[in-house]
Structures are given as structure tokens and as C-alpha cells.
Amino acid sequence: MRLLLAFSAAVDRFNDWVGRIIYWAILISVVISAGNASVRYLFHTSSNAWLEVQWYLFSAVFMLCAGYTLLRNEHIRIDVVVSRFSEKTLTWIDIIGTVFFLLPISIIIMYLSWPVLVDSFVRHEMSSDAGGLIRWPVKLLIPVGFLFLVIQGLSELIKRIAFLQGLIPNPAPKKQDAHSPIEGAAE
Numbered sequence: 001m002r003l004l005l006a007f008s009a010a011v012d013r014f015n016d017w018v019g020r021i022i023y024w025a026i027l028i029s030v031v032i033s034a035g036n037a038s039v040r041y042l043f044h045t046s047s048n049a050w051l052e053v054q055w056y057l058f059s060a061v062f063m064l065c066a067g068y069t070l071l072r073n074e075h076i077r078i079d080v081v082v083s084r085f086s087e088k089t090l091t092w093i094d095i096i097g098t099v100f101f102l103l104p105i106s107i108i109i110m111y112l113s114w115p116v117l118v119d120s121f122v123r124h125e126m127s128s129d130a131g132g133l134i135r136w137p138v139k140l141l142i143p144v145g146f147l148f149l150v151i152q153g154l155s156e157l158i159k160r161i162a163f164l165q166g167l168i169p170n171p172a173p174k175k176q177d178a179h180s181p182i183e184g185a186a187e
Helices: 002-043 048-064 066-071 087-122 136-164 181-186
Strands: none
Touching: 002 048, 002 066, 002 136, 048 066, 048 136, 066 136, 087 136
């Protein structure tokens, strides 16, 4: 189990790093969006390429941060229901959800998205909009994002099993106990 926990810690560090890097994509996207709006209103011109860069950055944030969101235990739950369960019951719910839903569905999406990516790459697929960008980089985000989610799912599974065995403290604190840097700054 020690080797699995070391793997889990490495995955956690990786997805934390990805999440912190991707934060910058949000800032870049906001700057590009403001620039697009300014150019459109001041000079009565626009660029489909810059608009698509903005969309690509949003896609990168959404897809590549799925593992980071799982790491931080920030995926949507029904708090009214979840708050009534014990830590062990919640851990079992997480294990069952990971094994029967998260991992299989993520692997299926990776499998099904790969041929679409390869086809787009081979055909040099371009945006249908004038001045648009190539499409395969944004399609690459799908299998890569789900790969990050799968490895984080495995990490969470390892931590939940270790918790049930009494080897580590609860890796999934209840929502009211978890604070993001933004929440901490607001207090």
C-alpha cells in the first residue's frame, strides 16, 4: 500500500501543478476577450482566430482541470443528502462511484475521442470560420483531460481504501471544512 500511496501523492502533485498552471489560462482568456471586444468596438474589426483562441483556452481550463477539481473534492454533490452520512459511508459512496461510474465512463470517453482526434489531425481539419484555427489541438484536450481525471480517480480510490484501512486520515473533508485560496482571502 505504501507504493500505491506514493503513486497517489505523485498524481496529486501533478494535478495540483496542472491546476495552478491552468489558472493562468483564465487570465489570458480574460485579456484576449477584453482585447477582442475593444478592437471590435474601437476599430470595427474582429478576428476569428483570437475568438477561437479564447474558446480553446476555456476548453483547456474546463478539460484539464477536471482532475484538479477531483483532487480538491470540488465536484458537485447534493450537500443536503451527503451531510447526513458518516465519513465511512461517504467513503464507500466515493469508492463505488469511482469504480462503477467515473473510471469506466472516463475511459470510454478517452477511447471514443481518440479516433476523432486522429481524424482531425490527419485531415488537417480547420475551423469553418474564415481565419479560424486548426481543430486538432482543442480535440486533443478531450482524451488528455479525461486521462488526468482517470489518474486522479485512481489516486482518490487509493486514498479512500487507505482511509478505510486506517492508514491515513480522511482524504475528503466535508465541504464546510475545505477552503480554496479564494475563500480564504474573502474571510
